[in-house]
Amino acid sequence: MTEEKWLNRDELLAWVQFVAVLQLLPPALDAQLDRDADLTHFEYFTLAMLSEAPNRTLRMTLLAGQTNATLARLSRVVSNLESRGFAERMACAEDRRATNVSLTDVGWQKVVATAPEHVNLVRSVVIDALTAEEIAQLGAISAKLLGNLDPEGKMAATMLAAASGDHAAQA
Amino acid sequence: MTEEKWLNRDELLAWVQFVAVLQLLPPALDAQLDRDADLTHFEYFTLAMLSEAPNRTLRMTLLAGQTNATLARLSRVVSNLESRGFAERMACAEDRRATNVSLTDVGWQKVVATAPEHVNLVRSVVIDALTAEEIAQLGAISAKLLGNLDPEGKMAATMLAAASGDHAAQA
DNA sequence: GTGGATTACTTGTAGCTACAAGTAATAGTA
DNA sequence: TACTATTACTTGTAGCTACAAGTAATCCAC
Numbered sequence: 001m002t003e004e005k006w007l008n009r010d011e012l013l014a015w016v017q018f019v020a021v022l023q024l025l026p027p028a029l030d031a032q033l034d035r036d037a038d039l040t041h042f043e044y045f046t047l048a049m050l051s052e053a054p055n056r057t058l059r060m061t062l063l064a065g066q067t068n069a070t071l072a073r074l075s076r077v078v079s080n081l082e083s084r085g086f087a088e089r090m091a092c093a094e095d096r097r098a099t100n101v102s103l104t105d106v107g108w109q110k111v112v113a114t115a116p117e118h119v120n121l122v123r124s125v126v127i128d129a130l131t132a133e134e135i136a137q138l139g140a141i142s143a144k145l146l147g148n149l150d151p152e153g154k155m156a157a158t159m160l161a162a163a164s165g166d167h168a169a170q171a
Numbered sequence: 172m173t174e175e176k177w178l179n180r181d182e183l184l185a186w187v188q189f190v191a192v193l194q195l196l197p198p199a200l201d202a203q204l205d206r207d208a209d210l211t212h213f214e215y216f217t218l219a220m221l222s223e224a225p226n227r228t229l230r231m232t233l234l235a236g237q238t239n240a241t242l243a244r245l246s247r248v249v250s251n252l253e254s255r256g257f258a259e260r261m262a263c264a265e266d267r268r269a270t271n272v273s274l275t276d277v278g279w280q281k282v283v284a285t286a287p288e289h290v291n292l293v294r295s296v297v298i299d300a301l302t303a304e305e306i307a308q309l310g311a312i313s314a315k316l317l318g319n320l321d322p323e324g325k326m327a328a329t330m331l332a333a334a335s336g337d338h339a340a341q342a
Numbered sequence: 343g344t345g346g347a348t349t350a351c352t353t354g355t356a357g358c359t360a361c362a363a364g365t366a367a368t369a370g371t372a
Numbered sequence: 373t374a375c376t377a378t379t380a381c382t383t384g385t386a387g388c389t390a391c392a393a394g395t396a397a398t399c400c401a402c
Contacts, residue, residue, distance in 0.1 A: 211388080213388095241390080243389085243391080244388085244389060248388090251388095266397080267396085267398085268396065
């Protein structure tokens, strides 16, 4: 039943350190964005995904995949973004069950205004702390983990394709 | 002001994939523990840290450091654990401002009962998905990031020292 | 040894997330 | 063409976290 296969010393050390990163990094991202732009990281990421989408518009379900969120979570966040004028919902012509979300001009400006500072943080905390080789390793490791975390590849696949997007959607 | 230094293609790709892991892995840990043991990952980790401490007891501030939490957060979580009989607060003799938390016998049993399944999950999602080399890389990268996220080393230092602890505290 | 910082927590309040249940539209089947 | 199942969201409710403010004890100067 419970296979008694513990972690060895190296595995445990790596895991504990990784867990610390999992606990500390997201709050660090949230803190910077909240302070500088009154956005959570999830909100920022959502806006960024929209900014890259064709016509700056996506169906809720697709956007949920790209942001790794449940539809329930995304629904509330979009309502919030809508109330602040950054996004708007529109009925979907092809499928009347679906709703499209698009970035407003104000939302676009918000992303453009917010991205540089955020990229600076990502650089200073993550990218510039690592060598090019380590960045490649981190990407490869993350991709492997995503294989287990997101078996259907809802997120990974889309992102890999979109990785050559424009500047405003960076980070 | 805002140095316009964007992420290049490789950096962006690695970052986006890493962000996906940051978003998906913690919920996966929480889901398993909630299902199998009615614990959040943070609660489990807290109990595990206590189980390793000398005398299974720690001061709140120290425990907060080891779990990467604010005192405010830890305080509520400990209250919860206390109400479920897993931990108990005790006045600190040396410093009457401080409070010690210790694991009860029930709490110890809980950790012992919960650890195997949890380790299995960590193995199946993370450890077994990577080569030994990649695990070492992940540890090294995490350590570097922690240098920026936790400059005082409140967590990292303690953990490195404790990495040779006993089984029940694994993962 | 008195007064002002600092430390060690605790708690009020607001906001976010998760789970579960609910609604509406479409697809599939007989 | 009905009937069921599935898909695409939305929303009620509970619980967790963060920020800020509050309390109590200790430290540090003078």
